[in-house]
Amino acid sequence: GQNIDQPTEMTATEGAIVQINCTYQTSGFNGLFWYQQHAGEAPTFLSYNVLDGLEEKGRFSSFLSRSKGYSYLLLKELQMKDSASYLCAVRDSNYQLIWGAGTKLIIKP
Amino acid sequence: IAGITQAPTSQILAAGRRMTLRCTQDMRHNAMYWYRQDLGLGLRLIHYSNTAGTTGKGEVPDGYSVSRANTDDFPLTLASAVPSQTSVYFCASSDEAGGPTDTQYFGPGTRLTVL
Numbered sequence: 001g002q003n004i005d006q007p008t009e010m011t012a013t014e015g016a017i018v019q020i021n022c023t024y025q026t027s028g029f030n031g032l033f034w035y036q037q038h039a040g041e042a043p044t045f046l047s048y049n050v051l052d053g054l055e056e057k058g059r060f061s062s063f064l065s066r067s068k069g070y071s072y073l074l075l076k077e078l079q080m081k082d083s084a085s086y087l088c089a090v091r092d093s094n095y096q097l098i099w100g101a102g103t104k105l106i107i108k109p
Numbered sequence: 110i111a112g113i114t115q116a117p118t119s120q121i122l123a124a125g126r127r128m129t130l131r132c133t134q135d136m137r138h139n140a141m142y143w144y145r146q147d148l149g150l151g152l153r154l155i156h157y158s159n160t161a162g163t164t165g166k167g168e169v170p171d172g173y174s175v176s177r178a179n180t181d182d183f184p185l186t187l188a189s190a191v192p193s194q195t196s197v198y199f200c201a202s203s204d205e206a207g208g209p210t211d212t213q214y215f216g217p218g219t220r221l222t223v224l
Contacts, residue, residue: 004151033212042199042215043152087151095206096167097213099151 002026004100006088011106012078020073020086020103028093034062034073035087037102043087047073075105083107112136113216115200121222122190130185130219132200140206141183142213143167143175145196152199158183159206190223197221 012018035043049064154167158177
């Protein structure tokens with residue numbers, strides 16, 4: 001079967017750095033996406049990785065290792081507004097997105 | 110209209126009733142999707158449409174139907190609602206299904222409660 005694993009919840013301090021991991025087992029791989037979802041709102045696109053390595057976009061970076069079936073989202077200089085759920089999704093061989101359950105990130109002052 | 114809109118925002122429905130959730134996008138995206146999101150589970154694909162006039166089944170299609178008569182609209186119908194269909198429903202669209210980025214953009218969601 002297909003499976004995306006993420007930690008259920010993480011806590012971090014304002015101004016700090018946090019890394020949210022995602023491991024996957026899917027039938028084929030055609031890219032990995034990270035989305036942010038604030039409570040009661042729609043998911044919004046953060047990043048996309050299809051090749052191994054690090055993609056940096058401002059305070060957010062995303063890393064991919066296809067051989068290990070592993071990705072992480074790195075958030076730097078955490079702000080209170082970063083409190084949200086972070087969703088990892090993999091596009092499989094049928095070009096369908098398989099979603100993880102999401103990681104709820106709690107930022108404390 | 111900017112992006113994707115969904116209606117209604119929320120709805121309480123008696124079991125056995127028929128309900129249509131509406132979704133409209135103004136980005137001229139070819140592909141559209143319906144997901145449901147339940148606590149502790151990832152988004153699950155119900156139905157999708159790669160282009161106007163075509164539809165396909167996702168992971169959890171039973172009890173739901175869709176149509177795609179034009180590019181902009183992608184309604185989701187529950188023919189006879191059951192309590193297990195209580196969920197938050199998100200509509201999404203992307204420029205090209207399976208394309209180089211195929212980034213999906215989401216509507217605000219419909220919170221549906223079936224009693």
